[in-house]
Amino acid sequence: MRSVEELVAELGRKGGVARTAWVTEQGFSRRRVDDAVRRGAVIRPRRGWLADPHAERTLLAAARFGVVLTCRTQAALLGLWVHDPSGPPHFAVPPHSRGRLPIAARLHWGSAVVPRHPDALVDPIENVLAHIAECEPFERALATWESALNRALVTVEALRNHDWRPAARRVLDHALPFADAGLETYLRVRLRWLREPIRVQIWIAGHRVDTLIGERLVVQIDGAHHVGAQRSEDIRHDAELRLQGFHVIRVSYPQVMFEWPSVQDLIMRAVAHGLHRSR
Structure with a gap:
């Protein structure tokens, strides 16, 4: 007879919640299921359903x-x-x-x-x-x-x-399939009125850049992981981009989310200076 531990493991395959009928199909007897419920290893969120009590809470609510x-x-x-x-x-x-x-x-x-x-x-x-x-x-x-x-x-x-x-x-x-994070989508949507080509996640100087406006203006968005070794690599890549004639604007997650007017103003002025064009 299959064990209670095996029952919990099988529920894990279904995300922690499954129909009682499915559990029976996996070879667990009603007696074993009742034993697991008595021991608190498994709960019944609703008639006909079984769950690991530690399953994701909203999944448990859906079953209940x-x-x-x-x-x-x-x-x-x-x-x-x-x-x-x-x-x-x-x-x-x-x-x-x-x-x-x-x-x-x-x-x-x-x-x-x-x-x-x-x-x-x-x-x-x-x-x-x-x-x-x-x-x-x-x-x-x-x-x-x-x-x-x-x-x-x-x-x-x-x-x-x-x-x-x-x-x-x-x-x-x-919709496009290129944005690696939602802020890149926000940037593209919020700046489309500029009527300049805006491309996201393209390779320049051996690395992807978040956004390229026109031909030469790179906008990079820093998340929480842009520290330590990642920050050093960002600085190196920025220098390489500048040596190749690109202009780099680097902004943070909070700036895009909560200080957008200042970010937009910075980009507008860069475009006004022609920094998005090849010289």
């Missing part, structure tokens, strides 16, 4: 309330760029739902782009993106979509085969 993780909650769990992952969890609810949960949550209705399996606790990526487009402002939604494209969770070509609502169609029309 019969809903599906979606929108920015699931996007964050997938490691995608999300402007603000804090706040209540986002769930997709079935059409017959009463529309209320006993916890703070953001609920999403509407038909799914990709049908959901009855046992699913998390939405397919296409559904996640569809809800992001409806729920988040355009700039933030675009950053999450481009993060999904950059990580190859979806492709532009495949996305174009779906029937999207207007908000999602607008995001798809602007």
Whole structure:
């Protein structure tokens, strides 16, 4: 007879939460399951479901309330760029739902782009993106979509085969797969009025640069990891770029997020001086 420890390990394969029927199919008897529940190694979030009590809390909530993780909650769990992952969890609810949960949550209705399996606790990526487009402002939604494209969770070509609502169609029309982080998307969107070529994540002098405006103006965005050896390499690469005739503007995450007018003013003045053009 398979052990309780094996049962917990099998639940781990399903993210820590699974249907009781699936557990039975893996060879665990009802007696073993009841024993695991009595010992506290496994819990029953809802009839017909079993879970590791240490499973991700929003996944446990999805099983407990019969809903599906979606929108920015699931996007964050997938490691995608999300402007603000804090706040209540986002769930997709079935059409017959009463529309209320006993916890703070953001609920999403509407038909799914990709049908959901009855046992699913998390939405397919296409559904996640569809809800992001409806729920988040355009700039933030675009950053999450481009993060999904950059990580190859979806492709532009495949996305174009779906029937999207207007908000999602607008995001798809602007989405590119090159942005490595949401701030690069923000930079491109916020500066498109300049009507200058803006390219992200291109190779110059042996390294990628975050953004190239025109032919010669490089804008680099420093995150929290730009310290120590990384900072030394940044300084070396900046010097190499300057030797090759590029102009470098380096800004921080907080500047882009919270001090955008000053960043925009700096870039505008650099463009006014012609620093984006080849001499």
